[in-house]
Amino acid sequence: MAKKVSCDCGKTFRESTDDGLVAVVQRHARDVHRMELSREQVLAMAEPA
Numbered sequence: 001m002a003k004k005v006s007c008d009c010g011k012t013f014r015e016s017t018d019d020g021l022v023a024v025v026q027r028h029a030r031d032v033h034r035m036e037l038s039r040e041q042v043l044a045m046a047e048p049a
């Protein structure tokens with residue numbers, strides 16, 4: 001099932017797998033916000049998409 005995460009900065013990420021979503025959101029958080037997110041944190045922010 002596809003899921004999406006909406007970042008506080010306005011970006012939205014949508015992926016068809018949990019692994020893909022975790023990877024892109026972790027990379028965005030690290031590159032743009034200098035934040036390290038755990039897999040659990042990313043999935044807690046995810047909504048069905």
Ligand SMILES: [Zn+2]
Pocket residue numbers: 007008009010011028032033
């Ligand atoms: Zn962001």
